[in-house]
Amino acid sequence: xxxxxxxxxxxxxxxRTLLEExxxxxxxxxxxxxxxxxxxELVRQLVEIRECHEHLCLIAxxxxxxxxxxxxxxxxxxxxxxxxxxxxxEKSATEVLHxxxxxxxxxxxxxxxxxxxxxxTLRDVEFVLALMDGxxxxxxxxxxxxxxEDILPSFIRTHSRALIENIVDITEKRHASFxxxxxxxxxxxxxxxxGLRDYLVGRWLCAxxxxxxxxxxxxxxxxxxxxxxxxxxxIMLHLLRGREQNQLTHRMQEEIARKRGYSExxxxxxxxxxxxxxxxxxxxxxxxxLRAIRDAKGESNRAEDLDFHPDTTLNSVSDLLDVxxxxxxxxxGLSDRARARIAEALPIVSPTVSFPDLAxxxxxxxxxxxxxxxxxxxxxxxxxxxxxFPEFGSIKARVVRDFYxxxxxxxxxxxxxxxxxxxxxxxxxxxxxxxxxxLESSDSELLNIALLLHDIGKRSEGAHVNRGTAMAAKxxxxxxxxxxxxxxxxxxxxxHLAMSAVIFRRDLEDxxxxxxxxxxxxxxxRLRLLTLMTYADIKAVAPGTLTDWKKDLLWQxxxxxxxxxxxxxxxxxxxxxxxxxxxxxxLPGDLDPGAFERFLEGxxxxxxxxxxxxxxYEHFRLATQLSPENPVQLRLIDRDGYYELCAVTPDRYYLxxxxxxxxxxFEMNILRGYGFSNRQSTVLDLFQFHDTREVFRINPGExxxxxxxxxxxxxxxxxxxxxxxGKEQSIIFRPVGPCFPPxxxxxxxxxxxxxxxxxxxxxxxxxxxxxxxxxxxxRCNIELVLISTEGNKAVDVFYLSYQGKKxxxxxxxxxxxxxxxxxx
Numbered sequence: 014x015x016x017x018x019x020x021x022x023x024x025x026x027x028x029r030t031l032l033e034e035x036x037x038x039x040x041x042x043x044x045x046x047x048x049x050x051x052x053x054e055l056v057r058q059l060v061e062i063r064e065c066h067e068h069l070c071l072i073a074x075x076x077x078x079x080x081x082x083x084x085x086x087x088x089x090x091x092x093x094x095x096x097x098x099x100x101x102x103e104k105s106a107t108e109v110l111h112x113x114x115x116x117x118x119x120x121x122x123x124x125x126x127x128x129x130x131x132x133x134t135l136r137d138v139e140f141v142l143a144l145m146d147g148x149x150x151x152x153x154x155x156x157x158x159x160x161x162e163d164i165l166p167s168f169i170r171t172h173s174r175a176l177i178e179n180i181v182d183i184t185e186k187r188h189a190s191f192x193x194x195x196x197x198x199x200x201x202x203x204x205x206x207x208g209l210r211d212y213l214v215g216r217w218l219c220a221x222x223x224x225x226x227x228x229x230x231x232x233x234x235x236x237x238x239x240x241x242x243x244x245x246x247x248i249m250l251h252l253l254r255g256r257e258q259n260q261l262t263h264r265m266q267e268e269i270a271r272k273r274g275y276s277e278x279x280x281x282x283x284x285x286x287x288x289x290x291x292x293x294x295x296x297x298x299x300x301x302x303l304r305a306i307r308d309a310k311g312e313s314n315r316a317e318d319l320d321f322h323p324d325t326t327l328n329s330v331s332d333l334l335d336v337x338x339x340x341x342x343x344x345x346g347l348s349d350r351a352r353a354r355i356a357e358a359l360p361i362v363s364p365t366v367s368f369p370d371l372a373x374x375x376x377x378x379x380x381x382x383x384x385x386x387x388x389x390x391x392x393x394x395x396x397x398x399x400x401x402f403p404e405f406g407s408i409k410a411r412v413v414r415d416f417y418x419x420x421x422x423x424x425x426x427x428x429x430x431x432x433x434x435x436x437x438x439x440x441x442x443x444x445x446x447x448x449x450x451x452l453e454s455s456d457s458e459l460l461n462i463a464l465l466l467h468d469i470g471k472r473s474e475g476a477h478v479n480r481g482t483a484m485a486a487k488x489x490x491x492x493x494x495x496x497x498x499x500x501x502x503x504x505x506x507x508x509h510l511a512m513s514a515v516i517f518r519r520d521l522e523d524x525x526x527x528x529x530x531x532x533x534x535x536x537x538x539r540l541r542l543l544t545l546m547t548y549a550d551i552k553a554v555a556p557g558t559l560t561d562w563k564k565d566l567l568w569q570x571x572x573x574x575x576x577x578x579x580x581x582x583x584x585x586x587x588x589x590x591x592x593x594x595x596x597x598x599x600l601p602g603d604l605d606p607g608a609f610e611r612f613l614e615g616x617x618x619x620x621x622x623x624x625x626x627x628x629x630y631e632h633f634r635l636a637t638q639l640s641p642e643n644p645v646q647l648r649l650i651d652r653d654g655y656y657e658l659c660a661v662t663p664d665r666y667y668l669x670x671x672x673x674x675x676x677x678x679f680e681m682n683i684l685r686g687y688g689f690s691n692r693q694s695t696v697l698d699l700f701q702f703h704d705t706r707e708v709f710r711i712n713p714g715e716x717x718x719x720x721x722x723x724x725x726x727x728x729x730x731x732x733x734x735x736x737x738x739g740k741e742q743s744i745i746f747r748p749v750g751p752c753f754p755p756x757x758x759x760x761x762x763x764x765x766x767x768x769x770x771x772x773x774x775x776x777x778x779x780x781x782x783x784x785x786x787x788x789x790x791x792r793c794n795i796e797l798v799l800i801s802t803e804g805n806k807a808v809d810v811f812y813l814s815y816q817g818k819k820x821x822x823x824x825x826x827x828x829x830x831x832x833x834x835x836x837x
Contacts, residue, residue, distance in 0.1 A: 028084075031043075039245055041241050045081045045082055056090070056150050068101055069094050070092070070154065071150045072150065072157055073149075074091050075146060077089045081244070084251040084252055087120060087121035089122070091124075091144065135172060135176070180214060180217055193206065195296060202261055212236070212240050215301040243294060246291065250265055253269070270284045271283070288412040293410045327355065329366075330363065330371065330400065340388055355397070359395060359396050359397060363400050375462075376462075379465075380461075381451065385461070386434050408422040408423045425554070429464040430461050432553055433457070443561045456501065463546060469481045469484050489502060508533065512567065512570060521570055527577050531577040551563060561653070604634070612691060614693075615690065615692035620697075639663065644727075646660070662695075668727060669686070670786040672698060672700060674781070674785075677781060678778075681703065682702055682704075686700045687798075689796075734782075737779040767796055772784060772836075781800070781807075784836070790831070791831065793814070794815070797812040
């Protein structure tokens with residue numbers, strides 16, 4: 014018999030050989046079974062050395078029991094003894110366990126007597142599930158057989174129904190913790206929906222349930238292949254991190270892509286290819302799990318589900334489409350038997366499809382109503398949606414890695430349709446106005462068709478809108494839609510980013526902006542559909558993306574454009590009225606009318622249209638309190654969902670940079686900023702921002718500290734640059750996600766009075782401070798700033814002037830170079 018040290022060396026060498034072979038061949042089964050056999054052999058040898066094979070049994074359980082031992086997973090052992098040999102067995106168990114620990118094994122163990130195992134209860138459900146995969150490794154086989162062939166089967170027979178209910182409950186809670194979606198940016202390949210745990214759940218429920226699985230069959234080969242893909246990823250994660258790492262983080266995605274041979278130049282393609290592969294196979298395992306849960310709960314073929322007689326014939330694609338239309342009309346889901354029949358019929362009837370004959374059915378299908386998302390998802394799963402729109406199939410499981418979108422491109426598109434569907438029954442106050450637009454639209458089915466196809470251009474890299482529009486045109490021509498319908502759908506797809514670009518990057522108070530956008534839309538009906546499309550698209554990006562603030566901006570653009578389209582230039586006559594007189598008539602008695610008029614002189618008219626009169630009076634109060642001793646007046650208001658900061662001070666450079674610098678220091682998410690100055694050289698800056706980390710709510714004292722620091726910064730008593738330096742250098746606040754070169758460009762045609770500077774750069778603490786510092790350093794005035802963050806990408810738009818006019822070309826170039834250098 015070899016010595017302990019020799020056994021350990023043999024075990025370590027076998028592991029090394031197996032791991033090296035895996036990187037050459039990436040054979041999952043070879044590695045997992047090989048690691049299992051190496052551990053088995055070591056355990057058997059140690060039991061032999063300790064001569065405890067007659068009174069102690071070692072049973073492999075869990076993944077080790079299934080012969081699926083991952084490189085950094087625990088070796089889960091159950092040590093069994095009889096009470097008659099307790100003392101001797103406990104001594105032997107201690108010796109064996111110490112030998113295993115000394116051998117550097119990652120050990121998970123439990124020690125039970127046979128008698129105690131006979132008292133198992135449902136409180137031990139996780140242990141029972143692990144034991145279901147048990148197998149004898151070493152020791153007294155008679156004890157092991159008593160457990161695996163008598164005690165465990167008896168317990169399962171008695172408690173099978175309760176076990177099933179426990180498994181379903183545990184699984185549904187696990188799925189809920191991941192928002193019930195497989196589409197995680199950084200999925201856990203073991204625990205996420207669609208992960209390896211879902212595969213196990215399907216196996217457990219099938220073993221415990223006497224009913225047969227129904228529904229569209231996923232071949233055993235496809236299921237095992239999907240398991241193999243995820244198992245391979247889990248092995249790679251363990252090997253690359255050297256520990257039990259199951260989360261496919263962004264960093265791990267890049268490392269695995271490199272291991273697959275992708276260079277730094279093609280790394281993005283490699284990561285997106287990797288994640289597409291993951292999602293396609295996670296879908297299969299998730300589907301297996303959900304079907305097993307439905308079967309276990311008796312929900313596979315409920316009486317209320319839509320089914321049809323076995324003799325019913327499905328002779329054409331029209332017949333298949335009619336089944337789904339009936340499902341929608343009757344508000345009933347399809348039974349698993351019905352899905353199976355459709356899946357079987359589809360390959361037979363698809364060669365005879367006549368798209369023009371299906372046009373009316375397709376339009377009817379896409380009419381917004383309850384159940385549409387479910388129906389389209391079912392059609393997608395059986396392949397009918399791809400038959401109708403093969404272009405949509407080109408983005409199947411397509412991942413666009415921008416750290417902003419939460420879902421694959423195809424799922425995002427389907428979710429946009431679900432968002433429209435939800436508007437029909439919404440009770441959210443902020444959504445009711447959009448619901449009214451949907452109810453007013455007579456051609457809303459065209460909106461849903463456009464939503465399905467709006468991102469098909471993302472099947473490959475680069476600008477997707479024009480490519481997607483061309484692909485959509487090809488798809489729509491097959492159905493021979495009317496010219497009006499055809500042009501409306503293409504208009505929506507071609508311009509589906511237009512409203513977002515305006516609300517996040519342009520001044521909605523600028524009449525020229527509204528005028529240009531109205532010229533683009535040129536039709537109130539299309540405006541309604543485009544507004545709904547923008548609403549649904551933003552909301553489907555990720556949970557919480559469409560905030561109430563963004564809804565307000567979108568609605569403001571809709572109303573302004575609608576008024577422009579329907580009222581024409583009539584609205585401009587309001588601008589000719591003496592707003593100043595109206596403000597004077599309602600001026601509070603404690604305020605000086607003459608001083609108030611002087612305060613307003615020089616402010617742009619959009620200040621009067623942007624700010625409510627009550628706020629203007631408060632701003633004037635702040636201005637009256639300015640003095641050499643108090644050169645800064647600040648006002649911080651908690652609005653509904655965001656904060657508004659007003660700063661009034663004599664004109665000074667770097668004011669914007671100092672304010673945004675301190676807002677960044679306190680980790681505020683800046684939404685929008687306005688800068689106004691009057692003829693008395695008084696500057697009034699307004700900032701709207703989100704306290705996303707709830708710093709002010711959790712610690713109200715931070716509000717006071719923020720305002721005090723801001724006063725000191727504006728008065729040049731402290732250096733904002735030094736205040737920010739600590740956070741900028743901290744690893745905690747380093748940007749997350751891939752870096753990319755910044756884009757700095759000027760837009761000179763959109764505004765008559767201002768130069769519009771657009772900056773797209775990796776988001777980071779102090780970014781706006783550095784930009785603002787360069788703008789002020791060249792003596793440019795910031796009239797308005799629009800701030801947006803998309804994942805790790807900051808999109809900031811500045812309306813600038815120089816000596817009351819647009820920036821000259823030389824100054825624009827100088828500023829552009831300075832900002833690029835400052836961003837770094």
